[in-house]
Amino acid sequence: MELLTNGTGLTAVVFLPLISALVLTAIPKSQELLIKGFALLSSIVTFIISALLLPQFDFSNADKLQLGNKISWIKSINANYEIGIDGISLPLLILSTFITVLAIIYSIEHLPEPKSPKGFLALILVLETGMNGTFVALDLILFFVFFEIVLLPMYFMIGIWGDKTVRTVAGFKNQIETRLYASIKFFVFTLFGSAFMLLGFLGLYYRGNRTFSIPELIELGTNGAFTGTFAMLVFAVLFLGFAVKVPMWPLHTWLPDAHTAAPTVGSVLLAAILLKLGSYGFIRIAIPILPEQAKAWAPAIAILSAIGIIYGSLACLAQTDLKRLIAFSSVGHMGFVMLGIASLTPIGINAAIIGMVAHGVITGLLFFLSGSMAHTYHTRDMGRLGGNMKLLPKTGALLGFTAMASLGLPGLAGFWGEFMALLGAFNPLDGLNVTVFRGSMVAGAIGTVLTAGYLLWMLQRVNLGEPSDEWNEMELHDADGYELAAWIPLVILTILIGVFPKLIFGATNDAVVSLLSKAFGG
């Protein structure tokens, strides 16, 4: 048990997948079964370790950073290997390890073309290291490293296993393969943001007594060490870095392309975890270190979020591509998350975290389903789909359920994030412009109607009606055991969080309240 509490456990959660990925590369290509089994085993072990951390985690002190340690790393710039989790990162960490297990289960039988389990599974594991690392890192440099590690596997996943159809791109003369365009767009966009983010980190380092430690910087920041133009600039660059990842309107255009082009598992992980890195960055770094600036920027963030909600929902209504529709729905849902964060109230930020988890679970499942359907039907065009309930009853039923969850049905996970975000936005932190926030809140509320609209419309076009004749000759396979094994846990999680949100709030509430009281007093 000592091993779990002194940081070794967390380190294992972060690096075990990476080591497994390295081992995986050493297994010969012909041993497919061994490769898959090993990848699955290592992801399960990682998940079990992260689950074992739960009983060690002191929930009565959820606002304190726990189970971590601090080891000197790069002495010359005072960068440390400093890790730890609190109530905010705990649910996200567990979500990350859990979704990875499901992704690998799904991949066992459903590898995208070109089939090469070794490379694909290794990339998933590397990705997991990046994701887990970002959630536990308490040092800006460490955070940055993990934040960037995530890019590469995803880039390769999209670029190698992505959609090979050729398409025209607005403003380009030549046609280009979707996967190439999407992967480059994803990579460059994100790198663009994080390059600025690094500048911000360096700025904090030089102003903040030459430390990269997040807790120390929070201590400094809440005592007013960063002010004036400097703080404004730093927040601006941090905002740019995180907002691209979230993604916030109008920096979102990489998302639909990346999602559409990515292989199923890629888009699941992208939606479920990767998008959370940005909003997590806001909660963990930008707001507590620069509270005054967060307050100054909050109305702008709220307005952008509101635009994102409405815009994403409207864009969904215009889509004919199933995966693209779900991708745009992410823009809308992450808008709710950011609206919650912008309110800077305990309610709003709690809402943001549960919204992140719920979006991870629900949209992850939606991408699983749409990916599987795209694979079965060889098309994502909703005009050609239809009667899915008849052709693939299990998949169809799950799609219906998940769409309901996604439109924020109370009693399912998605509801809390939306409702509480609106609740938070109605009464933002004292001193913020109430009119702006209430306007954003009303926009968000209208967004929920539009969300219901496009999801039900999607269901009508895809799931209901008589199937078209073109599927008569095709042999269509409904969800098999592996798929169900990957999906059912998400369904159960959706219901559990929906009925008993304490699963998340129990961990996050204290941490959020203490974070905000530290940052804004009272």
Add this chain to the structure above:
Amino acid sequence: MIVQPVLVVAAALFSIGIYGILVRRNAVMVLLSIELILNSVNINFIMFDTMLADTMMQGQIFTIFIITIAAAEVGIGLAIVLMLFRNRQTANINEFDLMKW
């Protein structure tokens, strides 16, 4: 008996051997020059043995060993030269430039 002249002559033998190795074109002649070098070493050993009056007589024993090894070396060396000659029909070592760029 003075030591210095003997040692200097041994050094001279060594240098002459080097000269032979560097200048001779015939492989057998090169091997002969190597014998000269070995001989100079033998002289040194014996000289030092006598000078130090070593009770274990290590100088002499080493000289015996060197002679033995030299014999072996000559055997192998000539065999190699023979092989080369068979392959190239010459013993001129300037012809053996396989290591050239």
Add this chain to the structure above:
Amino acid sequence: MEIFEVVVYFILLALLSTSIRVVTTSNVIHAAISLVFTLALTAILFLMLSAEFVALVLILVYIGAVIVLFLFGIMITRAPLGKNAELDNDKNKKLGALISGSIFFLFSYILINGFDGEVVVLSGSSTELLGEILLSRFVFPFELVSFVLLAALIGGITLARKDEALVDKDQI
């Protein structure tokens, strides 16, 4: 100066001249013969330094066996008997002389400085003692050397055998 030392000096001088002849003569056979003289003079020197066993070994092994080998080698490689202008590599001569001269200078400088005025006191015959030591304390290296000889024997035979496998046909 005793007569003994005079003899030694004389021998040393002879050594020098015969050894120089080994590397300068343009006749292969002469070179070999000169080497015989060099070795013989060395053996005499050893005798005078009361290392009679080594001197005998030298004569037996070198003059009796090695030189014969050399002569066979010369014969088999069809080296032109008699004067041969081609024997030396003329391009290397100057440089070789310079280098060997430098080495000689270097060595002699060190030796003259290091052994200034050192004198040897000669003792009597030592062969009996040598035999004892060789077969007691140094018996193991002794045996090892015999193995080396054996290996060289086998190696020499293997290399020199006219084996088709070892002949590079492309080169012929």
Add this chain to the structure above:
Amino acid sequence: MVKTSINLFAEGEIVYTDGGILAEFAWVLVVLPFIAALIITFIGKSLPMKGAEIALATIGIIFVYSVALMFLHITQGIANEFFINVGSIGQFDIEFGWVVDGLSIMMYFVVGLVALLVFIYATNYMEGEIRYTFFFTSLTLFAGSMLVLVSSPTLIQILIGWELVGVCSYLLIGHYWEIKDNSSAAMKAFITNKVADVGLMIGIIILALNTGTLRISEILYQATHDYPAIKDVAFIAGVLLFIGAMGKSAQFPLHVWLPDAMAGPTPVSALMHAATMVTAGVYLLARMFPFYQGIASEALDIVMLFGVITLLTAGLIAVVQDDLKKVLAYSTVSQLGYMVAAIGSGAYTAALFHLWTHAFFKALLFLGAGSVIHAVHSNSMLEMGGLRKVMPKTFTTFIIGTVALAGLPPFAGFFSKDEILASFNHEGETTFFFIAVLGAFITAFYMTRAVSLTFLGEYRGHGHPHESHTMMTTPLVILAVFAAGSGWVNIPGVYTGFTDWVTTRKTPIIEYHPESFDLYALGLGLAAGLIGIALGYYLYQLQGSAETGDNKIKIEPIWTVLENKYYLDDFYFKFIIDPIKLKLAKAVDVFNTNVIDRFVNGFGQLASFLGAIIYNNIDQNGIDKVLNMSSSGTDNFGGKVKLLQTGRTQQYLMLFLGGVVTISLLILFII
């Protein structure tokens, strides 16, 4: 499981108990349907009745439990609530729970009874239909969701039940989703409700933030005890909550989904219109009634206004409908208008009383209509007629329902409608009172029209209709008994038990209780009903003919307006839905691909253009040249140095020794 911590004292009027163990285990009512739905989903198909038996057993247990609660309630009065904390967020406790008091017990009973009868009816009605098992899953969930709603002690649970009901209605309305119209109707129901839910959601948010709690009882306590924070927002919150209620209880102008919802199978319509879903709005208003009465009385005026508008407009549309189910649907809308208007006028008991009686006779009418439709395989009344001979049981029960709806004594509708009219009269709302009387006349008229076209005259349809199975007629008979007698529980001056039932709750209800019949209202209402029946019978039975139906009495242009439902649907589609879906969404998509994406791509192109310039001019001809030169220099140098590699051993040795000598000389003489 946390019992309520603050005791909201009832201020002395009604004595009640905590309900003991029966109340403590009332959560069974809520949880059971969901478990049953799970069981039906997974093993339903393999059972002999394909899952219907589990649904029946579940709803049977619920009914029995509700009867037990009802009995206990009548004998000793129960008011209690229970909370379970499911999470804390900021200063809010998010709690679920269940409330056991007069209002909710009444609803449990109504839901239990109507659902039980509808389920029994449906086992036969739906026999051989597609997705039989799934139908019962949804139906069970529907009942369960309604129970979640009516048992909720917190606003958040109300919201949950609210939306769950919406989803279940979506599933059930769209039961025959192979046909696009049906799935569109389901979507319409869901989205219309969702629009209204936005109001409810914001209303809840406002209330929660201004009271610091989500518990209904605490909010009501604050509303009745002069808390300033809630007072400031009372009006807006009241209106917003009412907007939510407008969606579920189909008030004008958000009633459009309800007639379309007839696309679902008839048992669904019966359940939805009688006991679940549409009563949710009325229930919410009743639950929050002390709040409205205490500090949001201006909002009540709006409630009443919309209620009255609804009761009139919907009633008028019902007159022109040819589809039997649609007549009943608009009738429901109209009756809901009565209930809402009653709440608006402050007549809490009257509204709930009408909800109570309406549940029975409307369920009866729908099931009767279902029986007819089952027999003639058509919804259109123009293809019916003369069915009283072949379907005597259905006819008799349908007539009882009609009379109850038209408000003739001694049937249930008479008492409840009279109480509403009396309340209007008492409040002095003369205009609204007369509109309500007019509504009563219209109700009687269109019901008589429906009966005439369906049962009287000659048969105009195809095939040979016959009486339905006993499984279908038995519920009709039972409901007929309730339609006839359920009004007798609240006869002014005789027995007013119902008033006591529904006013037994933690927050007191202050309202006008009629001590005796208001003869003025009673007389006018009765007269309106009788005239309506007489006119209807005259026009459609004596004047009309079997072949032409009602084509004779069309009054243009009112008829066209009514047949087009006041062009409300067209308005919504033309001005709201189509612009959003076709224009705005397209515009956004075009904006996305052609503006933002083009910008991003342009950025990329600019970068690659700059890159090309830099590459060609600086990189290739600048840096690269230097690099290339350095590499070619290396190449040249190497070319020269390699000449050293002659392969001649002697040369190598010479170089080596030369080096050794040089270094040695250096060491010896210089360093």
